[in-house]
Amino acid sequence: MTVEQRYRYVYKPTVFAAGLVPAALLLCGALGWFGQDLGADPVARLLHSCGKTGLNFLLLTLLITPARRVTGWNNLVRLRRMLGLFAFFYLLAHFTVYLVLDRQLDYHSVLQDIVKRPYITIGLAGLLLLVPLAITSTNRMMRRLGRRWQKLHSLIYLIVILGVWHYWWQVKKDIRQPLLYAAMVAVLLGYRVLIRVIQRSRARRNASAVTSKSAPATAQERT
Numbered sequence: 001m002t003v004e005q006r007y008r009y010v011y012k013p014t015v016f017a018a019g020l021v022p023a024a025l026l027l028c029g030a031l032g033w034f035g036q037d038l039g040a041d042p043v044a045r046l047l048h049s050c051g052k053t054g055l056n057f058l059l060l061t062l063l064i065t066p067a068r069r070v071t072g073w074n075n076l077v078r079l080r081r082m083l084g085l086f087a088f089f090y091l092l093a094h095f096t097v098y099l100v101l102d103r104q105l106d107y108h109s110v111l112q113d114i115v116k117r118p119y120i121t122i123g124l125a126g127l128l129l130l131v132p133l134a135i136t137s138t139n140r141m142m143r144r145l146g147r148r149w150q151k152l153h154s155l156i157y158l159i160v161i162l163g164v165w166h167y168w169w170q171v172k173k174d175i176r177q178p179l180l181y182a183a184m185v186a187v188l189l190g191y192r193v194l195i196r197v198i199q200r201s202r203a204r205r206n207a208s209a210v211t212s213k214s215a216p217a218t219a220q221e222r223t
Ligand code: HEM
Pocket: 047, 048, 049, 051, 052, 054, 055, 091, 094, 095, 098, 120, 123, 124, 125, 126, 127, 159, 162, 163, 164, 166, 167, 170
C-alpha cells in the first residue's frame, strides 16, 4: 500500500470513527442505550461534553504541525482538516445545545447573555471565527484563495485562545482544568513562535554571510 492509500483507506477512516465516538456516547446516553445515561443534569452534561470535545479537537488540530516536525511524518497534515472539522462540529453542537435546550430558543435571553456574560461573548466570537475556516476548508477554496488561505487559517490561533479564555472565565473555583488547557495552548503556540524566531535569525545569518562573501569580491573589483 502506498502512503496515500494508507491514509485514504486506514488512517482517515480510523480518525473519522474515533471522532464520532464522543457523539455516539452522548447519543446513547440521551436515548438510554447500552446502559448509558446523561446523569442528573442532561443538558449541562451535553453542553459541557460538546464544549470540551470541541476544544480537544482544536488542540489536536494545532498539534499536527509540531508532531510533523518532531516525528518527520509529514503526511500527518492529511488528517488536519478532518480534526478541524470535528472541532467545528462539536462546537456547533455545543452552541445548539445552549440555544435549543438550555435557552429554549429564547432569543431575548440569549442576547442578554451575550451582552451581560463576557464568557458567552468570547465563546461566540470564537465560534463565529471558526465558520469561515470551515467553509474554506475544501481543496477548491484552498486553491482559490492561494496565499490568503494561510492567512485566514491563522485565525485558529486566536480561536483557541478565545476558547480557553471562555472556559477559564466561567469556572468559579477550581481552575486546574482550564489552567491545564491554557498551558497546552501556550506550549503549542510558543513552539510556533520559537520556530519562527529561529527561522528568521537563520535567514538573517545567511543573508549577512552572502553579503560578507560578496564584499571582498566588490573590493577586488575596485582594485
Ligand atoms: C470556540 C468556541 C467555544 C469553545 C472552545 C467552548 C468551550 C467550552 C468549554 C471547554 C466549556 C466547559 C466544559 C466543562 O466545564 O467541562 C464550555 C462551557 C460552556 N459554553 Fe462554551 N465554547 C465555545 C463557544 C461557546 C458558545 C458560542 C456558547 C454560547 C453562545 C457557549 C456557551 C457555553 C456555556 C453556557 C457553557 C457552560 C457554562 C456553565 O456551566 O456555567 N460556548 N464551553
